[in-house]
Amino acid sequence: MQVYDLPVVFFDLDDSLINKDANSLWIKWRFKHERWALVEALQALASLYRAYKKGKVTHGRLSGYYRTRTRGMSLEQYQRKVAHFFAERGNFHIYPQAASLLFAYQRQGSDIVMITGSDDVIAQAYGKALGIRHVISNRLNVEQGEITGLQHPMCYGEGKVQLAGEYLRQRGLTFADAAFYTDSHSDAPLLEQVAQPVVLNPNSALRQMALQRQWPCLDWREQ
Template identity: 65%
Template sequence: MKVYNVPVVFFDLDDSLINKDANSLWIRWRFRRDRWALVEAALALLSLYRAYKRGKVTHTRLSNYYRTRTMGMTLADYESSVERFFHERGQLHIYPQAASLLFAYQRQGSRIVLITGADEVVANAYGRELGVDDVISNRFDTVNDTIRGLRKPLCYGKGKVEMAKRYLEGTGIRLGETAFYSDSHADLPLFEEVGHPIVLNPNAILTSVAAERSWPVLDWR
């Protein structure tokens, strides 16, 4: 696994550092504990996942999903549930190779940033376990500790570019000096902005794009 000499390296989470997407793992875990997971799963399958595959996830779709996902929960309730989920199931899906790659970047002094479409509670759980320096993720819009949806911009597609640029503000580091690892064509906007795009466990569309552009490919599957 080649390590690039960059001050900051960004990593996607779903199907990149973990071998599934965190939302699917959550639904399967919750399904065994709460019948409401049937409603959440139906919404995810009928709307969210299809949009994700087409690269057309919108703020409205994702906010609706999270309102359904957290129905009847306070933010504190959700944090408690995610903690149980992570220890019982979520942490089991981290690729063993991830630790070696992250350690190599830490050893050379690169700042490691998880940039993911997962929500802030799930993303932070993985971030702590992986030992990354910072986490950029979708953030909740809350009223009186009740989750009403997600704030804009989404950490998805072009939104990832905007959030990565915000992260680098004041550091003197440009996106062109950083590296980014991801599995999905939905991340093409950020791939095209960084200096070192590395395709990790790619889906079919991204595999084709990587071949056309001679981007390095790393596959842990």
């Protein structure tokens, strides 16, 4: 695997550093422990997931999903459930190749940043397991300890570009100083901004885009 000599390297999480979608893993885990969570699963599978893959997620739709996902839970309760989820299911889906690539970038001194549509509680759990200190994610909006949705901007599509740009500016850098690894065409806006886009375990739409633009492509699913 080639390592690019750049100060900052962004990585997507779902189907990139892990071999599943973290939301899908969570839903299956919840359903195993709490059968009523089937309502949450149906909402996600029928609406959010399809919209996400088509690049049509709105802030209102995603906030609504998180209100359903965390209904009846305080932030502290959600954090405890995520810890149990990660120990029982989440940590078993990290690609072995991810550790090698991340170590290579750490060794050369690049700042590694996870940038993901997962919420900050889930994202931090994966970041800790992968040794990634900098995590950009969807941030839960919390009022008096209760989760009410997501903060603006959401970490998706153009929102990822905005949040990544803020991270770089705080360090006196620009997109010319960054690489980005992702599996999804919904991340095309950020791929088009960075100096080195890398397509990782791509869906069909992103694979076609990568071929047209001659972007490097890695597929760990074939190994």
